[in-house]
Amino acid sequence: MIRAIYSINGTATTVYKALKIWEDYKKKKPNLIWIDIYLENHELGQEETLLLSESFKFHEMSIEDCLFPQYPKIEEFGNYVFAAVHGIQLKPHYFQEFEDSIYELDIFVGKGFVVTVHAEELFFLETLFEKAKARPQVEMKSLENLLYNIFNKVVSSYEFTLEKIDNKMESLEDDILKGSETVNMEEILNTKKVIFAMRKIAESQQTPYIYFTRANNNLISKEHLVYFRDIYTQCARMNQSITIRSQMAVSLLEVYMSSVTLRLTEAMKFLTLIATILMPVLIISGYYGMNVKFPEYFNFRRKRIMGFCGMFNVAQHNSYAHIF
Template identity: 30%
Template sequence: MAKHKKKRSRERILERKAGTRPGSIAVPSEAYKPRFFLMSFTETFLDEQELPSYDELIKHVKAKPEARHWIDIRGYSDQAVLERLLVDFSLHPLQIEDVLNDYQRPKVEEFGDNRLFIITRMLRWSPEFKSLDDVQLSLFTGANYVLTLQSDYGDCLDPLRERIRIGKGVIRQRPTLYMAYAMLDVVLDYYFPVMADIGTYMEDLEQQVLREPSKNTLSEVLDLKSELIKLRRITWPQRDIMTELLRLDETTIPDSLKVYFRDAYDHAVQLIDLIENHREMSSSLVELYMSTVSNRMNEIMKVLTIISSIFIPLSFIVGLYGMNFSHQDPASGKVFRFSMPELYQPYSYPILLGLMSILILLQIYFFYRKGWFRSF
């Protein structure tokens, strides 16, 4: 779950001790047991299976040197497997350290024999927690393989696997670098449904703000703004990855393949534009909330003001006729009490009530002519 992942990320940071030797392999305490998946294929051949151990995985890879391989390792709680990866695939300890750092910034590096090390992030929108769930995907390219490592068992690459199974397109005819591009493209494609889900959620929040603004609604809007900041922090490096790949010389990425990476670059730019639009909309939601709350407060104050205005003359009349005066005669010492003479008239009470009712009606008519009731 997304909230749990946020907590785990903080714990992961705390686990990293200051002064640790660079390249140290420190397996996270919450890492999953590794599972080994292999897809070996040519234009006319496909072999897909989950293997029980790393030894079996390497055995099947070496048994088919003519094929191209997608080596997919999900989970890395076995330190011995990681150490063997260093030797079998000629990796650098710093690269494995970046793999284990499950919240590494997306990036691309070129290392020996024109191989590439790419880190990207797979996204998913959690409808339950209304937050982003992101998982790191690490790729290593070789002459006849692409090695992927990820912390979770599930990912967003099933459409690519299905394309390989049915031989759709040119993926089984192209070099393995094209498969690396296809993985990056699928990862970016899954950002668009995430953006659509966020857009739908923002529309729901807008309706809540207009109908029933509350502190809980404001909290949800502010949480969404923080998620959009996180999404922006992830997406901008994705564009930088494509830029760096396009800058590599032809010996690493042929010009015939760069056209595909340019397409992925365009997708990244579109995503950034969508994110910026969503960020502006989230800021507008905060302003809309403040405006709606202010308008509702103004309506409440208007009602209270009208009620107060109606009772002010009534209070004056009641207070006026409730006055009594007294006078003490200096000679006799008697106290004389005086009150208004109209209070003793036969119909003074109903006349006074009628006068007060007429005042109320006149005030209501005045407020109505001024248009103060139109917004109620």
Template identity: 25%
Template sequence: MIKTYFYNHSERRMEHDVDLDRMHTFLKSPEDLLWIDLYDVGNDELQYIAKLFDFHPLTIEDCLHVSPRAKVDQYDGYWFFVLHALRYNEESEEEVTTLELNVFLGPNYLVTIHKTPMPTIGRIAAACHRSIEYMNKGPDYLLYCIVDGITDEYFPILERISVRIDELEDEIYEHDDVEEITEEFLAIKRTLILIRRVILPQRWVFKDVNGRWTFPIREENIPFYTDLIDHLERIVDATETNRDLVNRALETYNSIINARTQEIMRVLTIISTIMLPLTFVTGVFGMNVTFPFIREGSLWPFFVIVFFMAAVAGCMLYAFKKRRWL
């Protein structure tokens, strides 16, 4: 599907579904803005757009294949972005999937390419039918709006993960089902690793390590991009914090398990250590042999044996007490 939105600056109004074959007329004025949104398109449509704008073959190759790493490349007269939105489905095997968004940013046009419809772009496109608010501040502002919308979708995901870690922390004290808890740990950790992989390069797309913008931004739009960078860094921060929290929970889980195993061992050992020698004593007197000192019908052997066993048990309890096992 190819959708086009054209902002006519001189008449201050929007046009839709313009005829792309007359494209050179749209790009004449640097004040106008043409936005072409492609989704669910085949190779033919892509090649058609590439030819119209004379895009480099490498960028089209990137659009056709999956590019798991966000980036910005400067070409002759335009910038090519690879960005990613997240789709989060807690119930599915793969909790997090990425939606790739390819963007061409030119002096007075913006081309966005994505495989499936994206809610953020849908919302902005719908608004563009009604008003000029998104398109009258240059292509960099329109790009900001799209990326900001995508970025805002990360926050509820990280919020939900944070809640899941809290729940997990309570569950590790219940310790009912090992598999359930460890699978939850595995799932959260995998999700955090994948989010981190997606978000970390995204952070460097707009501003490089030397604090310079990677592409020209209008003076009045700089505060918006500063704000965007701040949002991206907050997401990176939250991912790191969540990772630390989940690691901490896993370590604690292991400590709890170890400590509980030790407690169980202690009980087992106390019981065994007291019972086994006593049972041995009863076994000795259960043998079908003639015992010395024991006369048939006399009661005192029974009481001597019982007293002896009570003494043995008492000594052992005292030894355990001294070792602080009781």
């Protein structure tokens, strides 16, 4: 699916056909056009491929990078810059399947155009597109403004996810300190897995953003460099926050193991107390039940049997004497 928006004299125009997009771009020559391409089934249609390769003359390697997952990177070509950045769009049960919440956004940036390519439906792009339609004089006034809004939403998605992780970790800490039995190691390990997955993509995330902070950049004017330095600062702060959260997750696991050990120690104390109380009974029963010598026991049983037989014989003799 493809769509585009451009503004001329404060009036926004939206186009949904690849051929019409290129015709309007060459004929009307707007100061800025934003083309958004959603890859259904991770494939480019024929019209989209022609638009990128034949009309805009994008390099085939850049187009191929849109079809397969990439690490965060930026590549500079003759008339455009290609950047691949990653963000987080949380889905249900994201703690169990967090990797499905990570998306890749590929961006082609050149003089007068921004082309975004993504394989998932991104809600923040929908919001930006609707804002551009409603207020083109604000949202589409310059390439720097549009690009800053896109980057800002991508970086902010990490901060929102960190807030969710903080709430989860605080809840786990409270349950552990209360001695709640509902806490299990799987929840802590899932939280730790989410943090390390964020750290894996966030550490290399600064590379694309630092390009737009350079003073010799041909795409970003000097008065707008401060906005992209703000993006870079947010990204650096985000990396530091993720590192701190990873250390907190390790500490949380240690606290959980300590609480389990403490509960086990309390159980052992109780069992030791019970064993101490029953020890005299066990000693007495063991001594008189198992430690009696066999001959003495045999003689004792023999005497009782013989005594019983004697009593039987006397009783039988008396009964016969009474008859006769």
